[in-house]
Amino acid sequence: MKPIFYITGSSRGIGKALVEHALKTNNCYVYGISRKQSVEHERYNHISIDLSDANMLNGLELPFDAEADKVILINNAGMLGKVSPFGKQDNELIIKTHILNAIAPAVLSNWIIKKYSETASQIVILNVSSGAARYPVASWGNYCSSKASLDMLSRVISLENSNGKVKTFAVAPGVVDTEMQSEIRQASSSDFPDLQRFKDYKDNEQLSDVREVAERLMRIVNNPEGYKDTLLDVRKL
Numbered sequence: 001m002k003p004i005f006y007i008t009g010s011s012r013g014i015g016k017a018l019v020e021h022a023l024k025t026n027n028c029y030v031y032g033i034s035r036k037q038s039v040e041h042e043r044y045n046h047i048s049i050d051l052s053d054a055n056m057l058n059g060l061e062l063p064f065d066a067e068a069d070k071v072i073l074i075n076n077a078g079m080l081g082k083v084s085p086f087g088k089q090d091n092e093l094i095i096k097t098h099i100l101n102a103i104a105p106a107v108l109s110n111w112i113i114k115k116y117s118e119t120a121s122q123i124v125i126l127n128v129s130s131g132a133a134r135y136p137v138a139s140w141g142n143y144c145s146s147k148a149s150l151d152m153l154s155r156v157i158s159l160e161n162s163n164g165k166v167k168t169f170a171v172a173p174g175v176v177d178t179e180m181q182s183e184i185r186q187a188s189s190s191d192f193p194d195l196q197r198f199k200d201y202k203d204n205e206q207l208s209d210v211r212e213v214a215e216r217l218m219r220i221v222n223n224p225e226g227y228k229d230t231l232l233d234v235r236k237l
């Protein structure tokens with residue numbers, strides 16, 4: 001058994017914790033994909049890509065290993081975009097948020113299924129979604145809608161692969177103590193009506209630890225047959 005992981009957003013937060021957890025799997029190899037590198041390991045290779053750059057994605061080629069038995073793609077890289085209502089958004093950030101959160105996972109999913117469907121015995125795609133994909137949050141329009149797109153992408157890939165060789169999930173990780181949360185707390189109260197709720201999560205120590213969240217996500221990766229739904233929430237597992 002030679003598992004190969006491709007994990008985006010590997011330089012910090014949930015993605016880095018996922019890389020560190022994955023590297024505990026015997027014999028596995030991990031490719032981390034983000035703009036910066038922060039992991040060093042003999043079974044880790046870093047690929048520096050700006051996944052919000054459409055031109056970069058258009059010509060994307062990743063390392064391929066014909067001997068990989070199980071391949072896992074974790075589309076974790078994500079951004080909040082500008083926390084503002086529509087009318088005060090910035091076009092460049094609208095575009096980047098949708099490319100990073102929704103288009104990059106579609107391109108990478110297409111790549112991994114195309115490359116490995118003849119050689120690997122199993123392909124697992126785990127998309128790190130958000131509760132905000134499933135209900136509207138004022139001033140998070142691009143985040144909510146791009147994560148909703150990621151949920152639907154996951155449902156379509158599941159539908160296309162009902163034979164079980166390709167298992168796909170979109171998982172909301174809960175509210176996790178990362179840089180993304182500190183970015184949320186820095187929003188202006190006039191633009192973000194829910195600001196106090198997020199400050200309270202931090203003050204009341206209600207944020208989840210990245211290592212616990214990574215451990216729960218890896219349970220899905222290690223036992224994909226154990227989960228029949230495509231859309232999951234780690235708080236309900």
Ligand SMILES: NC(=O)c1ccc[n+]([C@@H]2O[C@H](COP(=O)([O-])OP(=O)(O)OC[C@H]3O[C@@H](n4cnc5c(N)ncnc54)[C@H](OP(=O)(O)O)[C@@H]3O)[C@@H](O)[C@H]2O)c1
Pocket residue numbers: 008009010011012013014015016033034035036037049050051052053075076077078079100128129130131172173174175176177178179180181
């Ligand atoms: N934290 C939460 O409470 C929470 C809640 C729900 C969902 N999520 C989701 O969980 C995932 C991880 O979030 P996090 O909280 O760990 O965020 P984070 O701490 O901000 O880390 C984001 C990661 O994505 C990478 N990234 C950002 N922009 C990128 C780009 N243009 N190209 C390539 N990589 C890029 C960053 O690496 P570089 O800067 O090195 O590129 C970093 O490794 C995201 O999809 C987020 O939407 C988080």
